Amino acid sequence: MDTKDHIGVEVKRLDNEIHSRMAVYRVEKGQGELTMMQSWILGYLYEHPEDEIFQRDIEAKFSIARSTATGILQLMEKNGYIRRVSLKRDARLKRMELTPKGVEMQKNTMENIRRMEKKLREGITEEELEIFFRVIRRMRSNVEMDQKETDRRRDDDQNTGSSDKRI
Numbered sequence: 001m002d003t004k005d006h007i008g009v010e011v012k013r014l015d016n017e018i019h020s021r022m023a024v025y026r027v028e029k030g031q032g033e034l035t036m037m038q039s040w041i042l043g044y045l046y047e048h049p050e051d052e053i054f055q056r057d058i059e060a061k062f063s064i065a066r067s068t069a070t071g072i073l074q075l076m077e078k079n080g081y082i083r084r085v086s087l088k089r090d091a092r093l094k095r096m097e098l099t100p101k102g103v104e105m106q107k108n109t110m111e112n113i114r115r116m117e118k119k120l121r122e123g124i125t126e127e128e129l130e131i132f133f134r135v136i137r138r139m140r141s142n143v144e145m146d147q148k149e150t151d152r153r154r155d156d157d158q159n160t161g162s163s164d165k166r167i
Contacts, residue, residue, distance in 0.1 A: 025112040
């Protein structure tokens with residue numbers, strides 16, 4: 001099968017290229033040790049500096065299990081990117097906050113993202129970008145609608161008992 005004009009293949013290839021380039025950017029700035037999930041958590045904490053964010057919030061935001069969140073957050077704390085601060089009203093509750101090292105790491109990450117966005121947009125007109133975003137949003141909507149239809153059929157099958165059971 002020729003995959004030259006397959007949308008999924010091209011999207012995946014671009015995704016791989018972006019991740020590879022972003023990894024190079026991180027290494028250039030001495031950030032190679034962060035995983036994508038750690039970067040997302042840093043970004044979330046950076047965007048909500050005044051909020052009380054607890055481990056359970058991280059679990060919910062990123063749809064990760066408690067044990068996964070515990071491991072990630074412990075490593076981030078060990079590496080000096082975050083700290084857990086006890087609340088005055090209840091010392092058992094520990095909110096997450098960025099350390100100065102975490103703030104600096106996030107600022108570098110945002111610069112890397114701006115750099116990648118600039119590179120991605122190079123040689124592309126505003127009109128082409130408008131078309132691109134309109135088309136990619138429509139594609140995402142198509143996939144979301146397909147997922148909703150699949151969920152609806154599964155729910156219907158479960159409610160009527162007519163799943164793939166054979167008599």
